[in-house]
Amino acid sequence: MSTTFQYDFAANHKNSDFQGKVNFPTGVFINNEFSAGSTGKSIDIVNPSTSKVITQISEGTADDVDRAVRAARDAHDNRWGTTVHGSERGRLLIRLADLMEEHADELAALECLDNGKPFKFARSFDIPEAAANFRYFGGWADKVQGHTMEVGDDKLAYTRYEAMGVCGSVIPWNFPLLMASWKLAPAIATGNAVVIKPSEITPLTALRLASLIKEAGFPAGVVNIVVGYGQTVGSAIIDHPNIDKVAFTGSTAVGKLVMKAAANNVKNVTLELGGKSPSVVFEDANLANAVQQTAFGIWFNSAQCCCAGSRILVEESIYDEFVKGFKDFTNTLKIGDPFDNETFFGPVVSQAQQSRVNGFIESGKKDAKVIECGGEPSNLGGYFVKPNIFLDAPADCEIQRQEIFGPAVTISKFSKNDDVVKLANDTDYGLAASVFTDNFSKAHKTAHAIKAGTVWINQHNVLTKNVPFGGYKQSGLGREMGSEVLKNYVQSKSVFAQFT
Numbered sequence: 001m002s003t004t005f006q007y008d009f010a011a012n013h014k015n016s017d018f019q020g021k022v023n024f025p026t027g028v029f030i031n032n033e034f035s036a037g038s039t040g041k042s043i044d045i046v047n048p049s050t051s052k053v054i055t056q057i058s059e060g061t062a063d064d065v066d067r068a069v070r071a072a073r074d075a076h077d078n079r080w081g082t083t084v085h086g087s088e089r090g091r092l093l094i095r096l097a098d099l100m101e102e103h104a105d106e107l108a109a110l111e112c113l114d115n116g117k118p119f120k121f122a123r124s125f126d127i128p129e130a131a132a133n134f135r136y137f138g139g140w141a142d143k144v145q146g147h148t149m150e151v152g153d154d155k156l157a158y159t160r161y162e163a164m165g166v167c168g169s170v171i172p173w174n175f176p177l178l179m180a181s182w183k184l185a186p187a188i189a190t191g192n193a194v195v196i197k198p199s200e201i202t203p204l205t206a207l208r209l210a211s212l213i214k215e216a217g218f219p220a221g222v223v224n225i226v227v228g229y230g231q232t233v234g235s236a237i238i239d240h241p242n243i244d245k246v247a248f249t250g251s252t253a254v255g256k257l258v259m260k261a262a263a264n265n266v267k268n269v270t271l272e273l274g275g276k277s278p279s280v281v282f283e284d285a286n287l288a289n290a291v292q293q294t295a296f297g298i299w300f301n302s303a304q305c306c307c308a309g310s311r312i313l314v315e316e317s318i319y320d321e322f323v324k325g326f327k328d329f330t331n332t333l334k335i336g337d338p339f340d341n342e343t344f345f346g347p348v349v350s351q352a353q354q355s356r357v358n359g360f361i362e363s364g365k366k367d368a369k370v371i372e373c374g375g376e377p378s379n380l381g382g383y384f385v386k387p388n389i390f391l392d393a394p395a396d397c398e399i400q401r402q403e404i405f406g407p408a409v410t411i412s413k414f415s416k417n418d419d420v421v422k423l424a425n426d427t428d429y430g431l432a433a434s435v436f437t438d439n440f441s442k443a444h445k446t447a448h449a450i451k452a453g454t455v456w457i458n459q460h461n462v463l464t465k466n467v468p469f470g471g472y473k474q475s476g477l478g479r480e481m482g483s484e485v486l487k488n489y490v491q492s493k494s495v496f497a498q499f500t
Helices: 062-078 086-102 104-115 119-140 176-189 204-216 230-239 252-263 287-303 316-330 351-367 420-424 440-449 483-489
Strands: 004-008 021-025 028-030 033-035 042-047 052-058 155-163 166-170 193-197 223-225 245-249 268-272 278-281 311-315 343-345 369-372 388-391 408-414 432-436 454-457 490-498
Touching: 004 052, 021 104, 021 204, 028 062, 042 104, 052 204, 062 166, 062 193, 062 223, 062 230, 086 104, 086 119, 086 176, 086 204, 104 119, 104 176, 104 204, 119 176, 155 483, 166 176, 166 230, 176 193, 176 204, 176 245, 176 483, 193 230, 204 223, 230 245, 230 252, 245 252, 245 483, 252 268, 278 287, 278 420, 287 316, 287 343, 287 408, 287 432, 311 316, 311 420, 316 388, 316 408, 351 369, 351 388, 351 408, 408 420, 420 440, 432 440, 440 454, 483 490
Parallel strands: 166 193, 166 245, 193 223, 245 268, 278 311, 278 432, 311 408, 388 408, 432 454
Antiparallel strands: 004 021, 028 033, 028 223, 042 052, 155 490, 369 388
């Protein structure tokens, strides 16, 4: 028997904007049916705001992955892929988007409970953007088209784009439902069947999505969801000989292991990995906007963003004023219960993540001046971390080089004689960056010179369904979102014909 999650938000969170009850299965989802994992074991799911267990879910295994792959292969070959027209795939994706929008408050409340992110952000960003992603790729599903080429009067040549087949996806815990949509939507739109592993820390919205996928009318086996640990389920997906493509979002260290494992089967891979993103603030920037946008750029989602602007470079003539403004603005951001609409900082996602972030903060205190911001985090318990601002940190110290993935930021000054682009590019990563200036020419010249997959001008952390997102250098391979991502999920076949 599979597990079920039952929860009354009205009884447990009287300040929540969602006051309903939830009751949905949380087993392994294969062939549109829920079941227990092959061993019958379970995983504790913890509310990071209170550090208390809220439920248990079925633990998936390598055997469950194998069962899911067989279901996906059967679906692709017999009920999906080229047997279903793109317009029908699009209709189903758009129907799923409709259902997500109908259940948006519930999904946001689950994300808040499971991940610790403030409800207001889950409801205004994560859930609507996830639904919009399914809707966007629903529109693309019947527009994946090849080309014809001139090769002679009595010959014809053309290309066609065909689905990879079975795609495996491994997604992280920081944006659970949104990341699921980034992987599922383009894979489904192009005719693939999918086996997806949500994080075992934050699986609830993906499992709720499973029920909506079934309700939307997707054929059995098109989407299969197996929650388990990385060393078992994650490794089984990456190693499985009958999975044709793997899409992974997570740390660069694990991404390198994914690449090595995928090489054994010459498996197609896309990777969205870590970042150490610079925000460059020139003296001619709108200072109030630069302060607010760089603060949002690092502190959003308790700084648990791969593209977080964790290195702020400020021209020395405005450095002191900027630091004061940044500190004062950060101190206005409330730490506490994520169901409270006044809260900006929820907890970090787990005790392990709290310990990791605190370790970086202690390391930073040895190398730089630190400003600790915020009042007492919460009387709830849980995994809260106050935001920390580090000044004058050496360029080679740990907090300048390593991705912290928690509420810590370095602010450094540069002079007119410094090559600020060189400073911005002084990192192994290249996921994102931002530039703040009112000089149009300077803004674009700097943006073009920074080695990053996304560069924002006078803003930070702006992501949307139709604009590609991905990294340079050790921040990954391939792109998410936008029409470019479709090519990550298809193979190009050339066909030659001789007229007789």
